Amino acid sequence: MDDQLSRVFSALADPIRRDMVARLAVADAGVNELAEPYDVSVQAVSKHLKVLEEAGLVSRTKQAQRRPVHLEAEVFDLMTKWIERYRRQAEERYRRLDDVLAEMDTEQSPIDTRHTERGAS
Amino acid sequence: MDDQLSRVFSALADPIRRDMVARLAVADAGVNELAEPYDVSVQAVSKHLKVLEEAGLVSRTKQAQRRPVHLEAEVFDLMTKWIERYRRQAEERYRRLDDVLAEMDTEQSPIDTRHTERGAS
DNA sequence: GTTCTTCTCAACCGCAAGGTTGAACAAGGA
DNA sequence: TCCTTGTTCAACCTTGCGGTTGAGAAGAAC
Numbered sequence: 001m002d003d004q005l006s007r008v009f010s011a012l013a014d015p016i017r018r019d020m021v022a023r024l025a026v027a028d029a030g031v032n033e034l035a036e037p038y039d040v041s042v043q044a045v046s047k048h049l050k051v052l053e054e055a056g057l058v059s060r061t062k063q064a065q066r067r068p069v070h071l072e073a074e075v076f077d078l079m080t081k082w083i084e085r086y087r088r089q090a091e092e093r094y095r096r097l098d099d100v101l102a103e104m105d106t107e108q109s110p111i112d113t114r115h116t117e118r119g120a121s
Numbered sequence: 122m123d124d125q126l127s128r129v130f131s132a133l134a135d136p137i138r139r140d141m142v143a144r145l146a147v148a149d150a151g152v153n154e155l156a157e158p159y160d161v162s163v164q165a166v167s168k169h170l171k172v173l174e175e176a177g178l179v180s181r182t183k184q185a186q187r188r189p190v191h192l193e194a195e196v197f198d199l200m201t202k203w204i205e206r207y208r209r210q211a212e213e214r215y216r217r218l219d220d221v222l223a224e225m226d227t228e229q230s231p232i233d234t235r236h237t238e239r240g241a242s
Numbered sequence: 243g244t245t246c247t248t249c250t251c252a253a254c255c256g257c258a259a260g261g262t263t264g265a266a267c268a269a270g271g272a
Numbered sequence: 273t274c275c276t277t278g279t280t281c282a283a284c285c286t287t288g289c290g291g292t293t294g295a296g297a298a299g300a301a302c
Contacts, residue, residue, distance in 0.1 A: 002136070
């Protein structure tokens, strides 16, 4: 759990934390408020928030005795970039593979042909 | 770790697994081949692959005694959709907040929070 | 046949994650 | 001052994860 990417993915791997993010996208909220819908203690939610905060997904501003939690949308870009990069790469490879296959009708070299058909499944 | 989204995020929370995905985006590979760069046993890598497979990120086709691993880019969409949804929502809220703030010189009402939509994760 | 390669399964270990309860702290309000 | 509210800290427990080693299954090659 070193790099930020690991922390972010890990943070969002938990359904409760994802739901909290979903709710924080609508409005900032305090810990008690956030904890209300779930069947766990307030302390547990506080821990979840700590995880989200360390991942950079959330920030807490001190306001009186409350600690409103605010969603930081920036970090999402980090994930999106990573994902898009490899998805694009995979799709590119797929496309090139199709080209190779299309060319393979003319030539007859003993190249691997597995995985070449609509292997996605 | 019930739903697929949890499995996918969890799978990508590990640096080794992310690196494997990165390499598989370039070309399919066998387990030994994949294990080579890392300082862990082949069995450990096999376990990592199982995780990736159960997340739907990867598929293994049987070919002789080898088990080539293939990246399935589809699942990425699942994540991207989730991420984009809430990022967009957060940005939208930000924009509206600016509007409210701009309007606050004239009126004196608290911030409007009446969006009620909240999706399950 | 036997042997080598590739990969997975099973059992175990150490440690961190997510949960609990109980106590503490900080800031308003009575 | 004392009390209430909101939040976190400290211990503890149990479960799951990532790693190990050892053995075994399935084919290819000899």
